[in-house]
Amino acid sequence: MPLAFCTIHCSVFAMGTMTGSFVRQVTAKPKPLPEEIHFDGKTAIVTGANIGLGLESSREMVAHGLSRVILGVRNVESGNIARNTILASSPKCDVEVWEVDYESFASIMAFGARASKLNRLDIAILNAGIKVMEFSQSKTGHEKNVQVSLPYPSRTAINHLGTALLSLLLLEPLKRTAEETGAPSRLTFVTSEVHFWTPFNEKNSASILARMDEEDSFNKSDAIERYSTSKLLGVLWTRELAKKADEKKILMNCVNPGICSTSLYRADPTPGIGLLLKLLAWSPAMGAHTLTNAVAYHDGKQGAYLSEQRVTSPSAFVVSAEGEEVQKKLWDETIAVFREEAPTLSSQIC
Template sequence: MYNFIGWRRRMTSDKKLNGQVVVVTGGNTGIGKETAYQLTLREAQVYICCRDQKKGETAVKDILSMNPKANISLLSLDLSSLISVRKCVKELSALETKVDILINNAGVGGCPEWTTHDGFEMHFGTNHLGHFLFTLHMIPMLKKAQSGRIVTVSSSLHRFGQMHLDNINLQNGVYHPFYAYARSKLANVLFSRELAKRLLHSNINTYCLHPGVIDTDLYRHTEMLGKRGDRGWFLRNFYITPFMGSQTTLYCALDDKLADETGNCVRVDNMIPEATDDKIAKTLWELSCDLVKLEEPLKIL
């Protein structure tokens, strides 16, 4: 599934997901929306969890216009708010008894020096802590599936990240939007790695992937790329479409050959040392538990 300036294999599996429940965070735009659409074509019950409900409603209408038989629903989820994360889990639990596939797709990038509702640096708090809490709350429902999968969208930019565990909010002049984003994507990798170890003897597999450089709204805060209308040539020649960008996610979610594999997405070589450091992964896990005030029953993993 490797991508280089648009060169990429497509997920050609015709596997059906009748009776399966799929949850996609950030499914209102970009590769999340495309992923959700593709999974409705495979007849799954799909929930997209979005912060912006108007955009979410528009996404549902768009998907239904392309696939009138789509079984798709919208839930409210703001990953920058731990209260919102817990509320979304409660609402989903009232609707479904199990979840078969969780796709942690949502994310922010290139933000100014903002903080979340809970006071965490925005990239780390949204891309990592929000998904960390959401995922752990989903584990009981995933365990009720015949075979659960957790797919987390990271980025190759994780290789530029440093965890700064002693300065988690990147204060005192350390903050830079590029490196803050890279750190959050490194956190995604480390979380997937530690999660895979803790779920080793369960029915759940977890995967972490780089989707490619995609033309999405992720870059709306990135001044170096300018406004969308000013970067058309750059986008056409160096970015790939959300459809092609969704292919690696679909591969991790659907391919039966991955049923016996877990952890960081296969086909990745030369990971930076910090991304494969089990000690850092465990320390990040324990710190994250404290930061989100993880409920005691969920700490048994």
């Protein structure tokens, strides 16, 4: 399809509209990393790396010379299968499988402690996530979409709290590596364009996270709303964390990988979802190109929101004055949760 046609349609069908999202699925195809991009000598952590975008982004980076990749997975057995898949085409890479359960703060902290002992950590892609279409709670007691971001049910804490906690734990090894190499490390969060599509009714509550843990806050007539809200929390967290970080040491961004045919949709009973994926979805490998693009490019774009492999604006709410205030509130609430529920962590990061 001619580039001019893609450019016209991508601009006419605005970011954040469902029609625009569908059109761009057809007109904007992610491109793989060019041959001149190399990750020689570098170490990367990728969560949710046993399947889908996590696995494919790991494979692509390894194909471009990555020396070591750590696959953060909930199921070690499936992680080992993914490891063998990578080694089959790239036998010289050091591929490690580390267990991490986003529904358990103890598991996340153990993973972070292990990462702190690495001799270097150049790249972290936090991709693990879930899409739960009914109210359910994680092991920590938080609503699953909020708790994780893994492809398994858990509280709002999964899509937000789990990722937020791990991001804090990885700051030290990422910063240390940047200081030793003289180049910024990369921290990329996988989010979604659906963050545009939530009314975010909880934003005016006395406590956003506490309200989202209450069952009557879950919109059963529009179950996708909670997932969309959890992705909005991810964008807000990325921007606030980026404000507190030195971009010369850790460059952070969040990326919308588009609609991809992955296991994320396995719990989605939406009528016609199968046909929609068949007609519009990118393959996991194509979606993974957006993740590898995020860690290879966009220097100087701290806290950027990326879609179709370019920097673009997140939702109008995110960039509004109200959004910035809610962003700060979410930060404070999240840190408060960690201080209460992961008390041994407070001396390290909070």
